[in-house]
Amino acid sequence: MVDVRGVHKSFGALKVLRGVDLTVRAGEVTALLGPSGSGKSTLLRVINHLEKVNRGWISIDGELIGYRRSGDRLYELRERDILRQRTHIGFVFQHFHLFPHLTVLDNVVEAPVAALRRPRKEAVATAERLLARVGLADKAGAYPRQLSGGQQQRVAIARALAIEPKVLLFDEPTSALDPELVGEVLDVIKDLARSGTTMVIVTHEIGFAREVADTVVFLDGGVVVEQGPPGAVLDAPRHERTRAFLSKVL
DSSP: OEEEEEEEEEETTEEEEEEEEEEEOTTOEEEEEOOTTSSHHHHHHHHTTSSOOSEEEEEETTEESSEEEETTEEEEOOHHHHHHHHTTEEEEOTTOOOOTTSOHHHHHHHHHHHTTOOOHHHHHHHHHHHHHHTTOGGGTTOOGGGSOHHHHHHHHHHHHHTTOOSEEEEESTTTTSOHHHHHHHHHHHHHHHHTTOOEEEEOSOHHHHHHHOSEEEEEETTEEEEEEOHHHHHHSOSSHHHHHHHHHHO
């Protein structure tokens, strides 16, 4: 479903990604682990083409993201074509990014109506179903400021699901939450994993990664140091850098 090949990304002289390869199969969950500054969040942002790659390419379901190929060269797509591609990629941010002037229901309805041109009645029915799925059916008329952080993040997940994405990206979805609210968000993501949603999740929740991920990827210094099933990477890491990281967080 997601194919990342030889991706490099720099910000000026700072090299953040240095030749990353990653494959995410349909229906599977990939957890990205690593210290701050290792390139995890940047990797998510280049998958969604929120950041342009300097080298390499990314495809989702066989379609190049952000570019078209002509011979051996890649040419960036027009903005409207990039926006069309993003309707296949759900993104859940660390800090929710809900529209404060819209109700919970309208936050979820906005993208299907504005970007996908769906009839509002259809979008509302979908939004109500998704809000029920994340346990917030009774909050449809509330505004983000009236919700807890955990509730806001669950709305953000419903909003991302409303476009029926091929893949769902999570950038540290619980790191901005108070500890007692983390569980309610993780429970929703676990339910998505059980239903076969393709997901790439940046997380520091090692126990959660062990439980839901099909593949754990450890990044450091902009490269993939180690990847494999959770039992292999988390319980018997082969690389010293992975072992050193896990010794500090477990």
